Amino acid sequence: MIRLEKLCKSFNGHEVLKDVSLHVRAGETLVIIGASGCGKTVLLKTVIGLIRPDSGRVIIDGHDLTKMNEKSLFAFRKYFGMLFQGAALFDSMSCSENIALALKEHTSLPGEEIDKRVHAMLERVGLPGVGSKRPSEISGGMKKRVGLARAMIMRPRILLYDEPTTGLDPLMADVITNLINRTSHEVSITSLVVTHDLYHAFRIADRIAMMYEGTFIAKGTPEELFHSTHPHVREFLSKQPIQKKSAGKRKELK
Amino acid sequence: MKRAIIISAVGRRTLHFLMEIGRLAILLYRIILYTPRLIKDRGLIVEQMLKMGVNSLPLVSVVSIFTGAVSSWQAAYQLQGLISFDFLGASVSAAIFIELAPVLTAIVIAGRVSASIAAELGTMMVTEQIDALETLAISPVRYLAFPRFTAGWVMMPILVIYSYLVAHLGAFFVANLLLNIDANIFFRSVRNYFSVYNAVAGLIKALVFGAGTSLIGCSIGFRTRGGAEGVGKATIQAFVYSSAFILISDYVLAMILF
Numbered sequence: 235m236i237r238l239e240k241l242c243k244s245f246n247g248h249e250v251l252k253d254v255s256l257h258v259r260a261g262e263t264l265v266i267i268g269a270s271g272c273g274k275t276v277l278l279k280t281v282i283g284l285i286r287p288d289s290g291r292v293i294i295d296g297h298d299l300t301k302m303n304e305k306s307l308f309a310f311r312k313y314f315g316m317l318f319q320g321a322a323l324f325d326s327m328s329c330s331e332n333i334a335l336a337l338k339e340h341t342s343l344p345g346e347e348i349d350k351r352v353h354a355m356l357e358r359v360g361l362p363g364v365g366s367k368r369p370s371e372i373s374g375g376m377k378k379r380v381g382l383a384r385a386m387i388m389r390p391r392i393l394l395y396d397e398p399t400t401g402l403d404p405l406m407a408d409v410i411t412n413l414i415n416r417t418s419h420e421v422s423i424t425s426l427v428v429t430h431d432l433y434h435a436f437r438i439a440d441r442i443a444m445m446y447e448g449t450f451i452a453k454g455t456p457e458e459l460f461h462s463t464h465p466h467v468r469e470f471l472s473k474q475p476i477q478k479k480s481a482g483k484r485k486e487l488k
Numbered sequence: 489m490k491r492a493i494i495i496s497a498v499g500r501r502t503l504h505f506l507m508e509i510g511r512l513a514i515l516l517y518r519i520i521l522y523t524p525r526l527i528k529d530r531g532l533i534v535e536q537m538l539k540m541g542v543n544s545l546p547l548v549s550v551v552s553i554f555t556g557a558v559s560s561w562q563a564a565y566q567l568q569g570l571i572s573f574d575f576l577g578a579s580v581s582a583a584i585f586i587e588l589a590p591v592l593t594a595i596v597i598a599g600r601v602s603a604s605i606a607a608e609l610g611t612m613m614v615t616e617q618i619d620a621l622e623t624l625a626i627s628p629v630r631y632l633a634f635p636r637f638t639a640g641w642v643m644m645p646i647l648v649i650y651s652y653l654v655a656h657l658g659a660f661f662v663a664n665l666l667l668n669i670d671a672n673i674f675f676r677s678v679r680n681y682f683s684v685y686n687a688v689a690g691l692i693k694a695l696v697f698g699a700g701t702s703l704i705g706c707s708i709g710f711r712t713r714g715g716a717e718g719v720g721k722a723t724i725q726a727f728v729y730s731s732a733f734i735l736i737s738d739y740v741l742a743m744i745l746f
């Protein structure tokens with residue numbers, strides 16, 4: 235489904251991605267963990283073609299994204315949804331308009347149908363009634379959820395989440411984690427999730443990959459990662475509580 | 489040694505200038521490719537036109553009325569004792585049509601429009617909103633630059649027509665109230681020497697100014713990096729570049745048109 239081959243990317247001589255390779259299978263949820271500044275966001279943006287790598291390939295369904303011209307890249311982007319780390323909502327529009335934009339631009343659905351879908355989506359992310367508010371009038375966690383709604387509204391086949399639970403209270407983090415879980419199961423979406431939040435990482439991941447200074451140092455099922463003997467992995471995992479029994483189990487949180 | 493430094497500095501500036509022209513040309517080309525969307529995206533275009541027009545009206549009004557007033561007063565001072573004030577209307581009017589209304593309107597509006605486009609797109613750039621637009625498979629050139637550019641070159645001539653009227657009013661008030669020139673004499677003089685060519689030439693200038701300044705605003709906006717500081721820099725840069733563009737292209741157009 236998504237195959238990253240030997241991606242390298244430098245900014246002004248500073249090597250951010252070093253020979254990154256990864257294979258995400260169709261329908262799986264792969265979680266990328268790693269310290270702040272190790273290149274997770276850069277990697278996600280490379281996958282969706284916002285950043286062109288210096289070398290290496292991004293292959294989606296057999297097509298190399300890095301070689302595409304703008305037109306086919308835009309055609310391809312319709313398969314994708316992306317939640318940005320900072321939500322990146324359009325601040326000239328209300329929250330509903332943010333969510334509705336892609337529907338308005340890419341479909342010929344009538345206005346009421348769009349409104350209905352936007353409304354349903356807002357409800358799914360636990361924000362009924364904020365549709366008419368501007369992004370500047372809602373909290374950071376609410377922005378995240380509006381961003382999530384915007385990413386999901388076109389029912390993409392690939393969803394990229396950049397820290398979906400950061401900045402949310404524990405209850406809402408659970409709600410969003412469940413939503414990600416449900417979305418990827420109901421309609422078999424391929425998901426790539428970047429997070430610091432190990433507690434939730436272990437609940438949504440089919441596999442986890444750990445990034446360290448621009449490259450992957452460990453990949454595997456949550457169970458495998460949990461028992462990894464790699465010193466950096468051990469150190470990273472020891473900083474947050476993960477109960478062993480929860481590792482690898484994809485349970486609905488109550 | 490010193491000479492080498494100067495030459496390399498001049499070379500670098502020239503190179504920067506040429507790169508800037510190249511970037512503008514590429515953006516212009518990409519915008520023009522979206523011309524078939526003119527009908528479909530009319531909502532976006534009208535929105536920008538209203539924004540530019542309505543926001544610019546107070547400024548254009550003030551600038552135009554005083555421009556007319558000053559030119560009337562100055563013309564009276566210069567013509568005094570040379571020829572009859574019967575020709576005042578004609579001479580002021582020609583200056584308004586050819587030069588004053590298009591250039592002054594463009595400079596004040598270009599400052600506003602180009603800087604506000606650069607600030608808006610620059611902010612969207614540094615807050616990843618433009619990236620977000622791309623992930624939704626919406627081209628920022630089509631969705632943001634195309635409507636602003638179109639509104640820019642359409643609105644500027646309209647504002648200049650408005651400025652023509654207001655500037656003539658300003659000139660008339662001074663002529664009538666301070667210089668005691670009869671309304672009949674003033675407007676007959678304006679009418680007798682009215683040249684369609686001059687008026688149209690002024691509008692062509694306005695169109696070029698409007699297109700150039702909004703293009704510069706978009707191009708600088710899309711290149712903004714580095715947070716709020718970067719947005720501030722982009723805004724100033726857009727203002728400076730578009731003012732320079734107007735003065736230079738005014739000269740070039742004057743050579744071609746007159």
Ligand SMILES: Nc1ncnc2c1ncn2[C@@H]1O[C@H](COP(=O)(O)OP(=O)(O)OP(=O)(O)O)[C@@H](O)[C@H]1O
Binds near residue numbers: 277319
């Ligand atoms: N556009 C850019 N220009 C220059 N350097 C960049 C750019 N984008 C990212 N970097 C650098 O790349 C490195 C990785 O950044 P990235 O945003 O991917 O980190 P991250 O893993 O997402 O961190 P966090 O968990 O804090 O979000 C950082 O050192 C950053 O300075």
Ligand SMILES: [Mg+2]
Binds near residue numbers: 274275396
């Ligand atoms: Mg990040």
